[in-house]
Amino acid sequence: MSIQWYPGHMARARRLVQENLKLVDVVIELLDARIPASSRNPLIGKIVGGKPHLVVLNKEDLADPHLTRLWLDWFRGCGLPALVVDSTRRKGVAEVPMLVRRLVEDKIASLAARGRRPPNPRCMVVGIPNVGKSFFINALVGSRVTRTGNRPGVTRGQQWVRLARGVELLDTPGVLWPKFDDPQVALKLAATGAIKEEVFDVEEVAAWLAEWLLQSFPASLKERYRLEELPAQGHRVLELIGAKRGLVGPGGVVDSYRAAVHLLKEFREGRLGRFTLDVPPG
Numbered sequence: 001m002s003i004q005w006y007p008g009h010m011a012r013a014r015r016l017v018q019e020n021l022k023l024v025d026v027v028i029e030l031l032d033a034r035i036p037a038s039s040r041n042p043l044i045g046k047i048v049g050g051k052p053h054l055v056v057l058n059k060e061d062l063a064d065p066h067l068t069r070l071w072l073d074w075f076r077g078c079g080l081p082a083l084v085v086d087s088t089r090r091k092g093v094a095e096v097p098m099l100v101r102r103l104v105e106d107k108i109a110s111l112a113a114r115g116r117r118p119p120n121p122r123c124m125v126v127g128i129p130n131v132g133k134s135f136f137i138n139a140l141v142g143s144r145v146t147r148t149g150n151r152p153g154v155t156r157g158q159q160w161v162r163l164a165r166g167v168e169l170l171d172t173p174g175v176l177w178p179k180f181d182d183p184q185v186a187l188k189l190a191a192t193g194a195i196k197e198e199v200f201d202v203e204e205v206a207a208w209l210a211e212w213l214l215q216s217f218p219a220s221l222k223e224r225y226r227l228e229e230l231p232a233q234g235h236r237v238l239e240l241i242g243a244k245r246g247l248v249g250p251g252g253v254v255d256s257y258r259a260a261v262h263l264l265k266e267f268r269e270g271r272l273g274r275f276t277l278d279v280p281p282g
């Protein structure tokens with residue numbers, strides 16, 4: 001599947017992330033719990049350098065709970081602190097300030113040992129488009145409307161927000177790009193809504209998703225669309241969905257584009273169930 005992307009735009013966004021990174025002690029890497037691998041920027045290690053970073057799996061309400069547990073274990077096994085959240089319901093976010101503070105404990109202790117008063121730990125959120133950065137930040141900030149003033153060095157318009165435990169958060173997240181080179185990754189990003197629909201073939205992505213559901217969760221498809229029999233191919237599933245939902249054009253022919261849009265929408269809303277498309281390595 002080909003995706004039109006904009007290298008200039010991506011490079012600019014990454015530069016901005018790198019500038020803001022200089023101002024923080026901890027990076028919060030926000031991933032989509034449905035695609036923890038595909039929603040990672042493979043250069044994240046290089047981008048954050050030696051800085052401590054925390055992995056947050058967002059949209060846990062849409063992901064398979066069993067696989068989410070395996071992913072958490074996997075990240076922790078890699079030495080990365082990780083937690084899961086549902087930013088729309090503010091579930092899990094209260095733990096974040098404590099974890100951020102824990103990540104800078106050594107730095108604070110060494111400053112204190114030298115008789116210096118440690119400054120408040122500062123952090124920022126980075127993640128790919130549509131992963132939920134704005135929702136996550138809003139959930140974290142909650143009713144803490146007292147924003148601290150602009151600090152020198154921060155791009156105009158950006159501010160620090162004081163969270164619990166004295167932790168400060170840069171209110172503007174850093175946008176990272178995923179890696180589209182692997183066609184499977186591109187399909188998963190498109191299916192979960194990380195990529196704008198103008199830049200990919202909606203029918204191709206929906207047919208791939210239908211095929212994935214056919215192989216992995218045929219019962220969910222049958223139940224949601226009241227299908228008696230399942231065909232062998234993804235695009236045939238789309239035709240059946242279109243017919244069931246009355247998405248037909250002149251002459252009663254199923255409008256496969258509308259059927260594709262419908263399936264993607266229902267999948268993203270979690271109406272077929274909770275699914276995780278990436279499996280942890282090993």
Ligand SMILES: Nc1nc2c(ncn2[C@@H]2O[C@H](COP(=O)(O)OP(=O)(O)OP(=O)(O)O)[C@@H](O)[C@H]2O)c(=O)[nH]1
Pocket residue numbers: 058059060061062085086087088089127128129130131132133134135136175
């Ligand atoms: N179900 C569910 N949806 C979520 C969650 N967090 C965010 N969303 C949805 O994901 C979509 C994108 O959320 P945003 O916070 O705007 O994402 P973003 O990363 O700021 O996106 P950009 O600013 O475009 O890069 C919205 O439609 C949210 O409703 C979550 O935890 N669960």
Ligand SMILES: [Mg+2]
Pocket residue numbers: 133134135
């Ligand atoms: Mg946003």
